[in-house]
Amino acid sequence: xxxxxxxxxxxxxxxxxxxxxxxxxxxxxxxxxxxxxxxxxxxxxxxxxxxxxxxxxxxxxxxxxxxxxxxxxxxxxxxxxxxxxxxxxxxxxxxxxxxxxxxxxxxxxxxxxxxxxxxxxxxxxxxxxxxxxxxxxxxxxxxxxxxxxxxxxxxxxxxxxxxxxxxxxxxxxxxxxxxxxxxxxxxxxxxxxxxxxxxxxxxxxxxxxxxxxxxxxxxxxxxxxxxxxxxxxxxxxxxxxxxxxxxxxxxxxxxxxxxxxxxxxxxxxxxxxxxxxxxxxxxxxxxxxxxxxxxxxxxxxxxxxxxxxxxxxxxxxxxxxxxxxxxxxxxxxxxxxxxxxxxxxxxxxxxxxxxxxxxxxxxxxxxxxxxxxxxxxxxxxxxxxxxxxxxxxxxxxxxxxxxxxxxxxxxxxxxxxxxxxxxxxxxxxxxxxxxxxxxxxxxxxxxxxxxxxxxxxxxxxxxxxxxxxxxxxxxxxxxxxxxxxxxxxxxxxxxxxxxxxxxxxxxxxxxxxxxxxxxxxxxxxxxxxxxxxxxxxxxxxxxxxxxxxxxxxxxxxxxxxxxxxxxxxxxxxxxxxxxxxxxxxxxxxxxxxxxxxxxxxxxxxxxxxxxxxxxxxxxxxxxxxxxxxxxxxxxxxxxxxxxxxxxxxxxxxxxxxxxxxxxxxxxxxxxxxxxxxxxxxxxxxxxxxxxxxxxxxxxxxxxxxxxxxxx
Numbered sequence: 001x002x003x004x005x006x007x008x009x010x011x012x013x014x015x016x017x018x019x020x021x022x023x024x025x026x027x028x029x030x031x032x033x034x035x036x037x038x039x040x041x042x043x044x045x046x047x048x049x050x051x052x053x054x055x056x057x058x059x060x061x062x063x064x065x066x067x068x069x070x071x072x073x074x075x076x077x078x079x080x081x082x083x084x085x086x087x088x089x090x091x092x093x094x095x096x097x098x099x100x101x102x103x104x105x106x107x108x109x110x111x112x113x114x115x116x117x118x119x120x121x122x123x124x125x126x127x128x129x130x131x132x133x134x135x136x137x138x139x140x141x142x143x144x145x146x147x148x149x150x151x152x153x154x155x156x157x158x159x160x161x162x163x164x165x166x167x168x169x170x171x172x173x174x175x176x177x178x179x180x181x182x183x184x185x186x187x188x189x190x191x192x193x194x195x196x197x198x199x200x201x202x203x204x205x206x207x208x209x210x211x212x213x214x215x216x217x218x219x220x221x222x223x224x225x226x227x228x229x230x231x232x233x234x235x236x237x238x239x240x241x242x243x244x245x246x247x248x249x250x251x252x253x254x255x256x257x258x259x260x261x262x263x264x265x266x267x268x269x270x271x272x273x274x275x276x277x278x279x280x281x282x283x284x285x286x287x288x289x290x291x292x293x294x295x296x297x298x299x300x301x302x303x304x305x306x307x308x309x310x311x312x313x314x315x316x317x318x319x320x321x322x323x324x325x326x327x328x329x330x331x332x333x334x335x336x337x338x339x340x341x342x343x344x345x346x347x348x349x350x351x352x353x354x355x356x357x358x359x360x361x362x363x364x365x366x367x368x369x370x371x372x373x374x375x376x377x378x379x380x381x382x383x384x385x386x387x388x389x390x391x392x393x394x395x396x397x398x399x400x401x402x403x404x405x406x407x408x409x410x411x412x413x414x415x416x417x418x419x420x421x422x423x424x425x426x427x428x429x430x431x432x433x434x435x436x437x438x439x440x441x442x443x444x445x446x447x448x449x450x451x452x453x454x455x456x457x458x459x460x461x462x463x464x465x466x467x468x469x470x471x472x473x474x475x476x477x478x479x480x481x482x483x484x485x486x487x488x489x490x491x492x493x494x495x496x497x498x499x500x501x502x503x504x505x506x507x508x509x510x511x512x513x514x515x516x517x518x519x520x521x522x523x524x525x526x527x528x529x530x531x532x533x534x535x536x537x538x539x540x541x542x543x544x545x546x547x548x549x550x551x552x553x554x555x556x557x558x559x560x561x562x563x564x565x566x567x568x569x570x571x572x573x574x575x576x577x578x579x580x581x582x583x584x585x586x587x588x589x590x591x592x593x594x595x596x597x598x599x600x601x602x603x604x605x606x607x608x609x610x611x612x613x614x615x616x617x618x619x620x621x622x623x624x625x626x627x628x629x630x631x632x633x634x635x636x637x638x639x640x641x642x643x644x645x646x647x648x649x650x651x652x653x654x655x656x657x658x659x660x661x662x663x664x665x666x667x668x669x670x671x672x673x674x675x676x677x678x679x680x681x682x683x684x685x686x687x688x689x690x691x692x693x694x695x696x697x698x699x700x701x702x703x704x705x706x707x708x709x710x711x
Contacts, residue, residue: 004639017677019677022474022477023477023478024478024568024571025470025493025567025568025570025707026568029257029268029496029498029569029570030502030570030571031456031499031500032500032504032505032566032571032572033504033573034268034503035503036064036369036506036507036510036573037503037506039383039505039506040459040506040510043452043455044452044456046450047216047284047447047449047456050381050385050445051374051380051381051384051440051450052389053445054381054385055314055380055384057384057388057438058209058383059384059387060383060384060387061073061387062075066086066112066170066171067087068110069109069110069111069428073171074086074087075112075170077465081112083114084114084116085112086112086115086116086170086171086172087107087113087170087171087172088110088112088113088116088117088159088165089108089110089171090109090158090160091108091159092108092163092173093159094238096655097224099185109159109426111140111141111155112137113138114137115167115168116165116172117138117162117163117165117172117612119131119164120164121162122151122160122161122162122163123153123159123160123161126162127145127149131443132145134353138158139159140157143157147563148416150564154424155644160175163571171320175250177451182587186499191541197441215542224636224637224640226442226636227637227640227641228640228641230634231621231633231634231635231640231641234620234621234639236640238613238617238645238649239648241613241616242609242610242613242645242648242649242652242653245609245613245653246494246609246652246653246655246656249605249609249655250263250361250657250660253347253351253660254351255346257348257350257351258344258348261347264601264605264608265333267608267612268607268608269330269396270579271608271611271612272322272326272611273605275611275613276322276323276326279315279316279318279319280315281315281424282309282317283312283319286311286315287312288312291311292310292311292312293312294311294313295311296308296314318450329604332600336597336600339419339597340597340601341619343601343703344667345665346598346692347598347660347689348692349667349688349689349691350661350664350667352473352481352616352689353471353475353476353663354474354660354663355658355665356475356481356485357472357475357489357490359665360468361656361659363464363467363468363659364655364659366464367463367519367556368655371457371460371461374453374456374457374459375453377453378452378453381449382446385442386442386446386666388438388439388495390439393408393409393427393428394406394428395407395408395418395426395428396425396426397422399661401422401423401425402421403421403422403425404422404425404633406418407553408427409426409427410428413427418567447517447521449515451513451514453511454516454517455506455509455510455513456509458508458509458636459505459506459509460514460661461509462505462508462559462563463494463498463505463661465498465560465563466493466564466566467490467493467494467566467567468490468493468659468662468666468667469492469563469564469568469665470492470497470568470663471488471489471490471492472484472497472662472666473567473568473666474492474566475685476667476671476674476687476688477670478687479685479687481689493567496567497567499564501540501570503561504566504573504576505566507573507574508563511555512555512556515548515551515552515555519549519552522541522544522545522548523545526545528540529539558580559577560662560665561577561581561583561665561669562580563576564580564665565579565580565583567666568669568670568673583669583672583673584672587672590668590672591668596608598661598664599661601659605652605709606654609649609653610650612650613645613646614645614649617642617646618642621635621638621641622638670687670688671688671692674686674687
């Protein structure tokens with residue numbers, strides 16, 4: 001064994017030497033990377049200060065409630081508009097003006113109303129009929145009928161015409177529908193613009209769409225929200241089932257690791273096979289049905305995704321995707337069959353380690369709770385920052401007035417010089433903004449908010465990795481297991497991480513946060529450059545995004561192994577990262593054999609849980625099965641709760657399997673250290689179990705001979 005080591009290790013650092021006093025994680029250690037710890041504390045103090053400033057200036061009501069032309073909220077309790085929850089546009093066609101894109105506000109008067117108009121009326125007709133009282137509720141507050149028709153319309157006191165409308169996102173939009181291929185509002189195909197001329201409804205449609213931004217997207221969002229309100233109870237039940245399945249799988253893995261791995265592999269193949277069979281049956285069932293042969297390209301984007309399930313091409317695409325995935329998994333299993341046996345041995349050892357440190361299975365709940373705190377603080381601070389602007393009023397005028405778009409004061413505007421120069425102008429609420437130093441710094445504060453979120457979230461994940469690594473390293477380096485295992489290894493590792501290595505964890509999290517915030521900025525710039533036709537800029541942006549994505553993945557891999565070395569030796573971050581990297585390079589063949597194969601097996605376990613819960617959710621929300629006389633609620637899109645359950649199930653399964661993944665990585669590095677420090681003799685015995693030693697050393701020797709033969 002000693003003759004093979006120099007050739008095997010190569011030139012990647014110096015192998016660890018035998019130390020009779022080394023018994024696992026070092027207890028006599030000192031604080032590491034203190035400067036980074038100080039920086040983190042100062043950054044947290046600054047983050048709290050930013051939050052206080054944001055909460056002082058911000059007003060989330062600006063997001064929840066629409067705002068009228070006077071800057072007042074519609075539907076807010078305790079105000080004069082409490083019973084007026086909807087925003088009404090006098091002339092929504094003017095929202096098609098380019099000014100909307102510049103000022104984010106339609107150049108037309110807007111008022112809060114109790115309900116949207118439900119009939120077609122013009123001001124001229126209403127004034128000479130009994131409908132005038134109804135019409136007056138859509139005029140500006142305090143309107144008095146003491147002006148002529150021309151003066152009322154010129155001053156913008158009342159809308160020229162009322163159009164049947166429906167509320168959407170608390171705003172009144174024309175109730176447009178198609179009848180025999182003709183666009184109509186109510187029973188009308190044209191409308192009167194208030195000046196005696198009639199226009200086509202198509203013009204109104206364009207104005208309505210631009211006023212709404214993306215009308216269909218908002219409709220989709222509202223329907224999805226409705227689905228969540230009626231299905232949240234069943235979504236929680238699905239997530240609880242996923243949690244129970246994950247916990248049961250982990251417990252069975254503790255006692256039946258080998259059997260469970262093979263059962264997991266077979267079940268994944270069967271689940272994918274059933275998916276292929278189901279897609280084929282749906283594909284065959286739609287044969288001959290009217291409209292089922294329409295292609296996805298011809299259909300285009302539809303907000304009602306159920307339409308796609310009536311196309312044969314959709315099920316054909318699903319069947320092809322699942323078939324490719326099935327073939328890939330089967331081929332990987334065939335070519336990795338020997339390595340899978342080696343990985344199973346390591347998983348068995350990890351199962352024993354988890355069995356002796358059972359409380360480690362509950363630690364993901366601590367990480368989840370801390371991440372929820374980070375997300376809640378970041379989200380609330382972002383909302384308050386985005387709503388901390390002041391109301392800005394600007395001059396709006398339909399005629400060619402030179403003062404248009406200038407700021408104004410609505411209280412003094414009627415008697416101001418601007419009003420005399422532009423008699424038809426109005427001082428109207430434009431948007432929320434400001435010219436102070438604080439308002440100019442809002443973008444920087446938002447970037448700082450996002451950066452601190454990444455830093456703190458990565459710190460929480462790093463704390464969990466160091467804690468689990470310290471607990472599982474204590475198990476590995478116990479010569480007589482479990483007699484030599486220290487009491488409460490998880491709590492001891494958690495205490496050591498916080499007491500001595502907060503700075504090191506902050507250092508690693510800081511490096512990762514910098515890369516992540518750069519990626520966010522690149523995504524922002526990419527969105528801004530999408531309209532540009534510069535192919536070189538697009539190519540450069542794509543290359544940068546790819547490079548930083550790869551860099552982020554590498555840093556995560558390096559950090560993970562560095563944290564394991566920190567948990568064992570108590571060294572600073574840079575030293576631990578270097579030692580971990582060189583240790584992996586000296587055992588690169590074993591890394592190829594074990595690390596990715598175990599990751600692949602754990603991925604299959606996650607897919608099994610997600611697939612099982614996903615199929616159950618699909619059958620339930622599509623009313624194909626019932627649970628205890630209850631059936632799924634009526635939904636706009638049944639894929640909303642199904643996708644939510646699938647994503648949530650994956651996150652839950654990932655949380656449980658992350659404990660096993662960290663255990664495997666820790667045991668693997670300890671195994672590599674054990675091989676360098678000891679030789680298996682009575683004077684220098686291995687700390688690994690005999691079963692693990694036999695299969696790992698045998699597998700590594702076979703891979704080494706194969707690599708030499710290829711050279």
